[in-house]
Structures are given as C-alpha cells and as structure tokens.
Amino acid sequence: MKFGTLQGVLGEPLPEVFTVAKELGFDGVELDWRDFSEAGEGGLLEANRRPDLREAAALAGVEISSVAAHFLNNGGLASPEPKHQQFGVQAVRTGIELCRDLGAKVLLVPFFGNGEIEGEAGKERLIQNLQHLASKAEADDVMLAIEHTLRGDEATALLHEVGSAYIGDYWDMANCMSLGYDPLTEIKSLKGHIAQVHAKEYDGSEVPAGARPPRSYPGLNTKSFGEGQVPVRDVLAALRQVGYDGYVVLETGAFGHHHKSARAALEHLNASL
Secondary structure, eight states, X not given: OEEXXXXXXXXXXXXXXXXXXXXXXXXXXXXXXXXXXGGSTTSTTOGGGHHHHHXXXXXXXXXXXXXXXXXXXXXXXXXXXXXXXXXXXXXHHHHHHHHHHHTOOEEEEEOOGGGOOOHHHHHHHHHHHHHHHHHHHHHTTOEEEEEOSSOHHHHHHHHHHHOOTTEEEEEETTHHHHTTOOHHHHHHHTTTTEEEEEEOOBOOTTSOTTOOOTTOOTTBTSSOTTSSSOXXXXXXXXXXXXXXXXXXXXXXXXXXXXXXXXXHHHHHHHHHO
C-alpha cells in the first residue's frame, strides 16, 4: 500500500508540490484539475508542459498517482442534459490523455453536487457513457475511477454492468460515513472494484440524526485526521483483506500549517498499518 496526497492538501503549486511531498514522506501526488481549460493551450496542464511535470515528479522521487477532475461535479456522464453528457465524455477523454502523458494511472471522475447520479436513469446514462469510454481507457492504460454517493453494492452492480477492468471505484473512507454507510461493509461490497482510496476524517457527533441537506455532506474534515470517527486501522486492515494494495490519498483539511497537518495525517496512516 502506498500513501499519497492531493495537491491542494499541501497548498503548493506545480511543480513545487512534488519536492514538498517527497520531503514530507509521501509516495505520490494526486493533481488537482479544477477547470477543463487547464488542460488546454496556455493552461497549467497543457500538453507542452506535461513532459516537464512528469520529469519534475521523477526528479523529486514521487509518482503522479492520479488526476482529480474536480470540475465534473458540475455535471457530466450521468447528467440528464445531453450537452453535459457530451462535455463529460470530452473531458474524460482529455483526462485519459492527460494521465497518459503524466504517467498517472488513475483519473478520478467525481459525481457530487450537480453531478450526482440520480436514480436508475442516471445509472443507465453513466453505464452507457463508461462503456463508450472503456476502450480509450484501456488503450492508454488509464483507470477511470468513479467517486459518488451510491452504496457499495449499488456501485458494484453498476461496474459489473459496465464490464471493464479499466473502470473502477474511487472509494472514500469518510464520505461513506457522512452518507450513513458502514466503511467496513462498503469495502467488502466493493471487493475487486476499488481503484483508489481517499483518506479524510468524519465526525458526526454534532450532526443532527438523518441530516443531509441536498448536495451537502456534514461532518467531513471538521477534525484533524485521526481525531474523528473514521476507524482508520480497521479500514486499512479491511482493504488489505480484500486484496487492495494501491494508493491511499489524503484529502484532509488543513489544521494549522498545510505541511504540518499533512505530515501528522501521514504519520497516522503509517501508524495504522
């Protein structure tokens, strides 16, 4: 198992984030892709910059583990709007090429906020679009990892329908608790389908019972990692039991200085192995 961090957790720009990540003890960095235009001409992740970014990471001694397409939370592959679906397909195809060029093995495709998977119709739209994209992911050797609000058994059924080894689940140990799911049950349900894992904290002690306003997930990152209710040691053990040996990537909040907070979270992960 390897430990990485989202770029934003360290509060550092490219390419400086790679050196800082190495100094703090991380194995890899998940890059923040916040706007589609960043992968285009003149953007932070434009094609001409990618070889230099890949080299900078290698020189620092860390991997670019993955890329997070945050902007797809505005709507994408599961949307009832054809224009949003079309944009989502275009964005994911671009993201696959971005990962390929950077040497990243995972593209995070999120479904929160306006991009949530709504009902059976939303699942069907997502399945069809993922099946369409699977051959591109396989050709470029990039895993598409969907992060969403579905239960583990629902996600597993959806991924079975997609039927591609290059489409998996980006599982978050705290998000599931905010949604009322048991993390250890979720891991068992997702056996064989977990592409990558996010680590952050959850504390529901001050969240009213049953409270989940539309598109809101209370209790996340309200405390430092290790000081909330996520059973980190049990989660890591359960991941090992189902054969997961990939990246666990910090998506924690900053409590004090970014670097100090991230180092403390990494120490907690290491101590929980």
